[in-house]
Each structure stands twice: as structure tokens, then as C-alpha cells.
Amino acid sequence: MKQARNKASFDSTILTEIIYGSRENVQKINEAFARVEKALGTDDTSKLPACYGNMNREDAFLEGLKAGKITWEDGFVHKHDLFETMNHQWTAGNSNPFGLHTLLFIPFIRNQASPEQCKIWIPQCESGEIIGCYAQTELGHGSFVRGIETTAIFDEMTDEFIIHSPTFSSSKYWPGALGFTATHAVVMARLISHGLDHGVHAFMCPGWNLEILGNAPIIFWPSETTLTFARLKMAYNAVDNGYARFDQVRIPRTNLFMKSCHLSRQGVYKASKNRQKLLYGGMLNSRRIINRIMAFKFAQALTIAIRYSTVREQGQGSTSFANPQIGEIAIMSYKHQNYRLLSNLAKVYAVFFASQHCDDIHRIHQQKIAKDDHSGLPYAHMLASGLKAWATQTAADGAEDARRCCGGHGYLMISGLPEIFSSLTAMTTLEGDNYVMWQQVAKYLIKNINHNVWPEDMSYIQRRSSSGLHEKCQARGNEFRSCKVLLDIYEHRSARLSTEVAVMIAAPSNAAGTDVWNTYMMQLFSAARAHIEVIILKSFIGHLDRIMDNATKIVLSRLTSLFALTGITSPGAIDAIGFVEDGYLSSCQLRDIRSQIDDLLDELLPDAIALTDAWNFTDASLCSAIGMKDGNVYETIIEWTRQLPINVNAGKTADVFAEGFETSIKPILRGQLQMRERARL
Amino acid sequence: MKQARNKASFDSTILTEIIYGSRENVQKINEAFARVEKALGTDDTSKLPACYGNMNREDAFLEGLKAGKITWEDGFVHKHDLFETMNHQWTAGNSNPFGLHTLLFIPFIRNQASPEQCKIWIPQCESGEIIGCYAQTELGHGSFVRGIETTAIFDEMTDEFIIHSPTFSSSKYWPGALGFTATHAVVMARLISHGLDHGVHAFMCPGWNLEILGNAPIIFWPSETTLTFARLKMAYNAVDNGYARFDQVRIPRTNLFMKSCHLSRQGVYKASKNRQKLLYGGMLNSRRIINRIMAFKFAQALTIAIRYSTVREQGQGSTSFANPQIGEIAIMSYKHQNYRLLSNLAKVYAVFFASQHCDDIHRIHQQKIAKDDHSGLPYAHMLASGLKAWATQTAADGAEDARRCCGGHGYLMISGLPEIFSSLTAMTTLEGDNYVMWQQVAKYLIKNINHNVWPEDMSYIQRRSSSGLHEKCQARGNEFRSCKVLLDIYEHRSARLSTEVAVMIAAPSNAAGTDVWNTYMMQLFSAARAHIEVIILKSFIGHLDRIMDNATKIVLSRLTSLFALTGITSPGAIDAIGFVEDGYLSSCQLRDIRSQIDDLLDELLPDAIALTDAWNFTDASLCSAIGMKDGNVYETIIEWTRQLPINVNAGKTADVFAEGFETSIKPILRGQLQMRERARL
């Protein structure tokens, strides 16, 4: 491993500072992780991590609470927000029972509460006086928010809202921390006043009976029942996602979130003109955060898989031309292995730089909003949605591919990879299902094209479509590494796909609008994806210019080219046919591209370890027996396996094996079945 | 749901009989499942299935033993082999602690033991006198079997072999049932006699000290230690995959498997000329079984997702052109949803029919072998390997896509989908990693092309390459549904890819053979995949001819066309670029293909439920709250969530919530942190 590390052509700590913004940040993060890991006891990596112990649901939840408390305290005492969006393993914040509080609840208040409401609620939130969760999804409704059934009927007599679940399918189901941890929830419900349904609005609902807090906690939501379903999900099992049915729960009128709407004492409703825009803005923030987290979590998967592939030796070369004279070789040398791992690593960096672009845009948009300028919303919203769809699918699928690259040992929970995949794949659904997200991008594109409006990000579509899209790519050989050529290829595809589908959508037809949209949905997705990939490639290229260190810049340029080129010819490249079907790229050019990829892989191979080291993950945060920095794989696997309670307890009294033997094995063994069978005859 | 069921254009029971071979088989299977589910108590689907209960490792293992015993007994008493290759949920047999016995151990004896050995061991196996497992993989070696390090040194003095683990990495790690259940293991080790290493051979190793069976079971393998790692894997957690290190374990010389080799009393070794072929033959059988299981398990995922998508209503059409006047619509109506689900369903049938082809070939090959004719091996071996790689990847990725189609509820363990995906994805690694498998296919292709040998399955390559591969596809419109046209398209791509890569490999170069192979590995994979897809398409088409019922035939023809066409233009189609890069298909033709797909989806939509009902899965075997036959989704989700022990126990003494509250929540709540912070200043 040391040897592999020494081969690098650049200094990985420089890249670390680029990723985290500055040397000081890296230092701060290192210190925070050191404190938290010490407090959690995860710093001693010879010990089996608790999450792999014999944890049943209760244990998992308690572990989650413990970690949540420790990270919360660390941020509080040391004044940082590191663990507000993610946990001690770089998993998104909703993996932590207190995570929803900082990830969704507080930002929601900031965004939707009136200044007076903020003044009350924010200090309560920040001091930990209340702990919140976000209760939108119901059994029957997730994506279609307008379909939410929970009602909030205004009772003028008492100046209260009555929160109620009128149907079975209106039960809240999924909200993280609703099961038990949270004291308060933002509840989405239909505001009804004087018989008029004003649509879905947000309400602050206190949960527990806070009066009894001093005593033993008899916890209840003011609702029929709550259920928690820790360990009932693919991942995030330390969180008490919950279920709640409201039975005529009364809250003060002033608990309606009133930044952009108002209900008077007399029940008269008024909404500001920017209400819808503000709502979108809120979702935008959580999607932006998800995009960032995706990069880190995805980077963890690649760190583990690349380290393992560097130390794992298997075979003497190809199965067909093996040479028994030579020793075994590291699996990283196999072409498919380095092709898969390095092209995924390129995607990690692509996701990361794109998420930084998304952060920049968000910041600018927020500054404008403060001046009541909402003009940045359409692009910011489209970008956060589209990038969320792209990044989550790319990261989940890439992590699973990295897992498969580790053979049998990648199937072990203690490799850390199954959990990483499971946590990533949730994100394809969470905060807006990806196929719903793609439609946001498509809608933006089609609307603008049809109205002949050309925002900055779409100017290439205008330019290229107006010149007829007849040109062909002229590049050969290593010209395919040029950023300009690569952007041309991606822009050409995107411009063609979006103008083509815009024509289809606009064509006179006797179907209703919805049907037309549904008919061409697959084409709309392709166009949306292609546009997002242009933006991602552009932001990747744009970030290269900011890198001062030359060696680092060279390596990242190679990664950029690898990213763009494998996006065209890798076997699993999505919509790759779109690059060639109109003859823009010829078969000779594709051969050149494939050969450039081979060269790039050879050039990048010595830097693979450094490119993962750059993420600076602690061994404890990776939580992987096969991905630790020292590459000491086999000993760790056995060390951890030995510590499993089932093995520790084997042979002791009340041993599970004794029970299993008596009840299930002995009756079969030694032909007992046969004897019984005979006896029956 | 009833309504959806009634829309079908054909009688799904006819298809059920086709899938299971005959009406009698269906009847027998129904009876067996009914008995087993009653014995297991899973027949009452209002009860939370035990596998979702609060099961820790011990419970999971005991449940596995129980289910294993019940299915074993059922087969024994009712004389059937239904549960010899899969468990009561259609999961591959290695999901059952006794499963390896019938799946690998007995077949291995049949294939590798001498007639005298068979005479002793087979009756012991069949009566349950011994229970076996298959111990090949070591910590350090999986794919590269020749690298196995365990030694079996012949001791002429005592006429025994000494089985030993000389290094840490030589510890056996992974074998299912080795941890505890099995009494015997087939152990792969290097046969060394008179200092000569004869390579890896199989030995029968008794495990437990069988003398003490009557008493309390003090179980040990005659080895340093055994460990089991139930619940340490993504799935198959009811099985005690195990770890063992051999410390000079002595077994009689006659425990060497001697069908195709022999070691004399004097330690003289002799191998028959067909030894290698016999070994391949053995692997072939388990891969064949995997292919079959893939179809059923994959079908389960689609059954659940399609049923859920039929009852789940979300939104009023597209997000952009919604019409608030109309009610909500079933998500199955969304184009991407039916595109993804139906194209995956087409793949389910493709896997199934291809696995039947594989079974046929295997049968014929076995008959030939009985006459010492090994000529069928190359094709049978290539087919089982390639199909294994194709089917396992297709099924795993398809099941995950189906899971994502179910939104948040698909992320619940009780949807059944996470476990299906996890069990399928293991198969991409097990019994030969897929990328190693693809190389077997590539090797077969390249060897034959280079030697100008053209077996039946490759005759199209010869024919097409000799005519120069210059032709273009001439089809338009609905001609793209024609089997002949579709086969032409697939054959053309495959012929082109394999002849091109054969030329690359044969080109003079100064690199060693291995390096050339490694250099063009990605192209070799593409060629291998393309050839396997030709075979799969052919077998799908071939099976259509055998269907008598016209309505069924029409539906399956549509599925065939859908399968082939989405393999070209679906966004995620692998190596799709290969169909167009040489101009064989034009951009107009691709447009026609996309429009044919749209039509096919519309035609198939009413049959979606019937096409999944046809698999005849019991609700209990699906083990899914969202995929039951009656479509009663929400009630089941809540019913099952309520029964989780953590919820049942909430509020009782020693409640986890009380503990969590005291230790982690209370210290944060009500601004306690802030107060402590102040105190510190």
C-alpha cells in the first residue's frame, strides 16, 4: 500500500485542501472527527464497530441517539456546523435521530416562518429546547404534495387549527425522528377556513406533552398512535422514522407558518405573490445539500474499493493466457477493474465540482432574494433538481459497481459497501423522486425553447440549433482530451435532443397536454439528462482553472477527459446512442476515443490511491474492514468476525447452536428422517 | 386490482403451465407451498413475517434452520426436489443452512467421486446421515482456484492426508453451512505427495466429532476455530457461512475424490485425461441452476412492483400540465414507469427461456458424457458462464430499478424488494465473478475465430463476417417487430464486435499474450455480451413456436419485440452504441424503433398484471406488504409496522425509549446544553 501511495504524481494533501476549501478547514475537520470518534469509541479500529454487532432494532436506535448526541454537542461546544448535514460517517444527516432538526426543520423555519415566529422558534431550536422533524409524506402521498390529505381546519371560536387525519391513507408515514426523538414537527396539511380549502400549508405542531419532561418520559404525540420503524429500512436504521395519525389535535392559529401567507383572527386567508417561489426555494436547499453529501459518500465507496483492489491479488493475468511463472497480480491491474473504478472516481469528482457550482448558484440566489429579486429561481431550481437526479443515480449505481469490484468480501456488511450503497440509493427517492426531478428540468427546457427564451445555461442550445445542428465532430486522436472538443460533443447532443423533443411536444395533436407530455416522457428525460451533463462537464472544466498546483491540475484534467469520454463509450453509459445516432461521431472517432481512454487509465493508475486519500476519510468514518488506510485487509476481516456476539457466545450456556442443533439438525441427522419415514409405513 | 386483472387479453393460468411445465407440476408446487407455509406459519399474511421481526443474528439463524428443516422434510416425505435448489421464498438454495447440501455437496459427489465412493456417500447424504457443505474459497483466493493454499500432504506411514492451512490467507472463508450446520465438507486443497504438488484437488472432510452426537452437541471442526457470520451479509443471513483454519487434520487417503484421479497406497498420483473437463462440468451445473433461480427471483421483484404500481395513485398526470379537475392516476400510467417495468418484465421472460435452453443443453451434454463424449462441453460451458453473467447482472439491476419504481415504500424492508435485490446481487459474484465469466465466453469466441472453427452457435458470425459486414438494416415501421429483423440486428452487432476484437488480439505486438488480452478486455466483454444476447434472443424466439395458445403467443411475441427493441434504445441499454456506430441502423430507423416501443407498451399494459400473476407466487413467498395479490397495500404496511417488537414493547417497562430519553435526549432538551455551556465559561 505504501508503495502504491508513493507512486503518485501529485501531493494529495493539496487536493484535500481544495476539496475542503482551506488548510484550516482540513485541520478543523480532523480535530472534530478525532474528538467525536474518541467519544464514540470508534477510534480503535481493531474493535468491531458497534453497527456490525448483534444489534437489534433497539440497539441500533440507541446507538443512533448516542452518536447524534455526541456530534450535536461537539458542534455546540466547538461552534461548528460540520454535523448539521451529515453524521460521523459522512452519511446524510437524516441518518441521525437529531439530524432532521438541522437538516430540514431549522432551515424550514428560517425560510417559511414570519420574522416574529423566527424570533421565538429559532433560539428554541438552536439551544435544543425543542427538537424538530419534518412531516410531509403520508401513506398515500409523497411526490404529489398537492394531494396531501391531512386537514387543518380553522376554528374561529377558539382561534385554533384542528389538525386531523381524515382517512387511513392520510396517516403521516416516513418522517425521520417523528417516531420518538422529535418534540415538534412541521406538519403539512390542507388549510381550511370557512369551508374554503386553501391548499397545503405548513404548521408547527408540538408533540410530546412537554409538561412531564422532568419525570419519566411518557411520550406521546397528540395523535392516535405513533410507530417507529428503525431497522425496517435498507439503511438509516438508527433513525426513528415514524408514523402518526392525528385525531383532532388543536394548535394555536399562530402556529401556521406565516412568512408568505396570513390567516386573520376572523379566518380570512391571504397569500403573498411569492408564496410558491418561497416553497420551491426551500426544497432547493435540501437538494443542494444532498448533492454535496453524494460526492463524499460516493467517494467513500471508491476509497474502499480502490484500496482493496490495490492490495487484493488474484490470478496471474487473464484466465486464458495465464503464465504460471509470474506471481499473482493486484486486481487493480485488470483492465475492467481499473476502467470501472477510475471512471467512477472521475464521476465522484464530477459530482463534487457540480455540487460546488450548485452551492455558488444557491448563494447568489439567496442574496438576490434578500432584495426580493426572485429571478434566479428558475435556474437554481432546475439545477438543484436535475443535479440531484443525476448525482444520486450516478452515486448509487457507481457505489454498487464498486462493491461488485470487491468480489465476495464486498458482500460482507463489514466491508462498509452494502451500507454505503443502501444509503445512497435512498436518495434517488428522497426529497423528490428522480423521475419527478427530471421532469422539472425538462419543463424548464421546453418552456424556454417554446417561448424562445434563452437563459445563459441554454445559450448553446440556441446557438447550435439555429445553425441547424448539421456539423460533425472534426477531432482525432488526443484532440479528444481537449475540453473544447468534449464540451462540443456534449453540447451538440443536448441541443439536438432538446430541440427535437420540443418539436414533438409542440406538434399539433388531438391528445391533451398531459398525454403529449407522457407520450414523449422518455425523450424528455434524455434531453434533461443531456443538458445536466453539459452543466456538469462545464463546471468540472471550470474548476480546473482555479487549481494553482500544476501536478494536481494535470491529474484532474485527465479525470475530466476520462469522465467525458467514458460517458460516451463505456458499456453502461446512459443514452450514449445520442452521441452517435445522427453521425456526429464516426466509428473511427469512437475508436480514437476508446484508445484515449486506455491511455488515460494507464496515466491515472499510479494516482488512484492518492486521488482517494485526498478525501481524507478517517478509518473510523469509512467503517470498513477492507478499506483501511494501511491495507491490512485479511487480519481485520477475521478480527472483526471473531468479535461478533454469535461467535463470542458460541459454546457458552444457552448457546444458539445448542438450540439450533436440538430443534432442527438432530432430527434430520443420522438418517432419523428415514427411520421416521419407515416407522410411518 | 380485480379490474386490472380482468383487462388481460389472455389466460394467465395457461402461461403458468408453460412456466412450470404442466398442470400437474403447478398442482404439486401449490400443494408443497401450502404445506410448507402452514408449517412455517407464514400462511397468515396479516402477521408480520418473522424475517422482519426484531431478529438478531441468533434468531435469523434459528429461523433459517427451522425453514430448512421443514422444506427438507417436505421433500423427503412427499418425494420431490422442489426445495433442493431454492428455499420457500424462491431464493437460491444457499439461503438455507441445509441448502448447500443439495445444491452443491451432493451434485459434487455425483460428479467427482468414484463409483465406490458414491456407493458409500450418496445414501448417507440422502438419508440425512451427513450434511455437507462446499469449502473452496479462502480469505485470499476466490476466482483464482489454482491459487488455493490449503495443503493436503500424503503421509505414507499412516495412509492419510494431512489437511492444513499453512498461511493466514489460506483460511477457508465464505463456505455456506461451514460455520455450524454441516457435518462434512468438500475441501479443496493442494494434493502433495512425495514432495510433489499435483495442484488443487477435492477431499471429503468429516467435521464434527460425530461420536458425541447423542449428547449435548459440543460442536467443533477439527480445526483451530470456526466462525459463522450470519447477518453479516447483504442477504442470505439465515445461513451460517463460515470460517475455518485447518491444523494438521488427518483424513484417510480414500477421502480424496477419485473419479478422475487416483493416489495409490504408495503415494503415486495418476490423473485421467478428462479430469479438467469433469471439473468444468461440475461448475456448469450450479451456474445452470443459478440462471433458473434468477428468473424466478427477478419475476418476484416485478410482480411486487407492478402490483404496487397498479394500485398506487400519485398525481394527476405530468407535473407540468396537471389538470386539477381529474382524479389521481395509477403510477403505472406514467410512461417511464411502464417503460421501466415492462421492459424489465420482458427481461424476466428472456432470462427464463434462456435458462430453459441452458437446461436442455446441459441434459444433452450429460447424456453424451455418459458415453464418454465430451464434445458438448465447450458450448455448454460457455453458455452457462455467459448466461450466468448476463442473467445475474440483468436481474440484480432490474430488481433495483423495480424497487426504485416503488418510491419510499420500496425502501421499506417489508416491501420485500431490498432483500430480493440483495440476494440477486450476490449472484453477480458467487460461483464465478461475472467479469471472469465473460472472459470464458470471450475465450471461446476468440479461440474459435482464430482457429477458423465455427460451431453451430457461431455460424452467423462466419456467415456475416465473410460477406464483409457492410450491409445496412432495411426495416421500417412495424417491421421492427419481426423476429427475423431483430435477430439480424443483434447478429450483425455481435459478428462485427467479435471479428473486430479478434483482429485486435491477433495483431502483432510486442506485449505478452496476457497484456494484449488485458488491453482489449473491454472490447472482449462487449463481444462476449453481444454473442450471449444473440443466443438469448434466439431462445426467446424459439420458445414462441412451442406455445399453442394463440392469445398467449401474441402477448409473448410482443414481449420478445419489446425485449429486443429496448435493448437497443432504452437509456440504460448496455453497449447500445454497438448497434449504430457503424451505421447499420439510421437515425430514422431508431425513431421508428422508439415509436414501436411506445405502441408495444400500450398493447402490453393491460396484460401487465396477468404476466406477473402467471408466475403463481404465493403471498407468503413474496413476503411483501406492497405486493400481495389483493393489492391491499396501506393496511398491510401499517398492520406489519404495528407488530414490530419495538412498537409492541413501547411504553412497557425497560422500554428502549425510556433509556434513549434518559441517556441522549434529555441532556439536550430544554436548552440544557446551553446552560452547561454557560456554566463552563
Ligand SMILES: Cc1cc2nc3c(=O)[nH]c(=O)nc-3n(C[C@H](O)[C@H](O)[C@H](O)COP(=O)(O)OP(=O)(O)OC[C@H]3O[C@@H](n4cnc5c(N)ncnc54)[C@H](O)[C@@H]3O)c2cc1C
Ligand atoms: C429513508 C427515507 C427517509 C424519509 N424521510 C422523510 C421525512 O423526514 N419527512 C417526510 O415527509 N418524508 C420522508 N420520506 C418520504 C419521501 O419524501 C418520499 O418517499 C418521496 O418524496 C417519494 O415519494 P413517494 O414515496 O410517495 O413515491 P411515489 O410518488 O409514490 O413514486 C412512485 C413512483 O411513481 C412515480 N411518479 C410519481 N409521481 C409522478 C409524476 N408526476 N410523473 C411521473 N412519475 C411519477 C415515481 O417516479 C416513482 O417511480 C423519506 C423517505 C425515505 C426513503
Ligand SMILES: Cc1cc2nc3c(=O)[nH]c(=O)nc-3n(C[C@H](O)[C@H](O)[C@H](O)COP(=O)(O)OP(=O)(O)OC[C@H]3O[C@@H](n4cnc5c(N)ncnc54)[C@H](O)[C@@H]3O)c2cc1C
Ligand atoms: C453469499 C455468498 C456465499 C458464498 N458461498 C460459498 C460457498 O458455499 N463455498 C465457497 O467455497 N465459496 C462461497 N462463496 C465465495 C465465492 O465463491 C467467491 O466470493 C467468488 O468465487 C468470487 O471470488 P472472490 O470473492 O475471491 O473475488 P475476487 O476474485 O477477489 O474478485 C474481485 C475482483 O477481481 C476481479 N478479478 C479476479 N480475477 C480476475 C481475472 N482473472 N480477470 C479479471 N478480473 C478478475 C473480479 O472480476 C472482481 O471484480 C460465497 C460468496 C458469497 C458472496
